[in-house]
Amino acid sequence: MEDVFLETRELTKVYLDGTEALKKISLTFKQGELVSIIGPSGAGKSTFLRSINCLNKPTSGEVLFQNQNITRANGKKLRLIRRQIGMVFQDFNLIKRSSTIRNVLHGRLGYMSSLKGGIGRFSEYDVHEGLAILKRVGLEDHAFKRADELSGGQQQRVGIARAIAQKPSLILADEPIASLDPSSSNNVMNYLKKISEEDGITTIVNLHQVDFAKHFAHRIIGIKAGEVVFDGRPNELSNLMIDDIYFQGDRTYEYTS
Known part of the structure; x- marks a missing residue:
């Protein structure tokens, strides 16, 4: 848990329509931790996750994975790096x-x-x-x-x-429980946490359900309008901070504690 093996340095993504989805996000991740990223719809959570393995090519900034610069990799080198990064999708992405x-x-x-x-x-x-x-x-x-x-x-x-x-040594899960009932959501998050703790696989999970993030994650990162506004342990995330992350004229988030 002490060695940093994933780092983003001033990661920025600007779409063709001018939307600034990510604004110089700099974060480090340790081996074996389960990190939940929370924030309102459109905050940049999915863009951030998909920028880590260059499914979305960042406009600027760097992603360093096990001392390899993913943002500068292409072709065979990029394929070899991606082989070490597992993806879990909201819509399962199975061959039915x-x-x-x-x-x-x-x-x-x-x-x-x-x-x-x-x-x-x-x-x-x-x-x-x-x-x-x-x-x-x-x-x-x-x-x-x-x-x-x-x-x-x-x-x-x-x-x-x-x-x-x-x-893999890293798993990225993009809203993996968004379409599931509470019981199934618990099962999925339990398995992700078990993998993280037993296999030492760093797992980054985008979640909209704050109560699940607080219950399962070792660490929570709050993103709002493309910027990191919270980074800490679940017990450090107060309801006041949750309001600050999500409140944009209406309360669309989910939390129970």
Whole structure:
């Protein structure tokens, strides 16, 4: 937890219409911590997350990941860096007609030749590992069901399992519980925290539900209008500060404590 292995330096993103989504964000992240990023819709949370692995190319600034400058990488080097960064999406991003286990095994594509990956020829070892990961997220009995036969919460756990299959050192989760009921949300956040603590995988999670951030995160970062306005432990995030982060004429955030 002491070594900084991810850093953003004055990260800025300006879209073509002039929208300044990120304004010189400088942050450091330690290995093995679960960090929740909170803020109102349009604050820049998703832009920040997707700028870390250059899914959104920053306008200026730098992202340093394990002493590698992602913002200057391209081609093969960028692909190798991204292989170490797992993504979990709000809409699950699964191939619905494929089996659960095949969706998990897609996390191994970055380690395969384009020929084997194109035909989905996974090794016996990868299949064994994929089944073990599904057991870890409580879905071993659903391994050979089609993904679209699973509930939303189960599909999100498949998304987490796929990210784990990459063997990443960093997981980025963009609003992973936005469409889930409270029980499924608890399950998903429990698994993300377990992975962070047991595997030492730094996990950065965008959340709109402040109560979940306070309950599960080791650290919370508040972003408002593209700027960091809070960075601290959950017990340091007061209701007054929550109001400051979210209040823009109406209260659209969710918190219970």
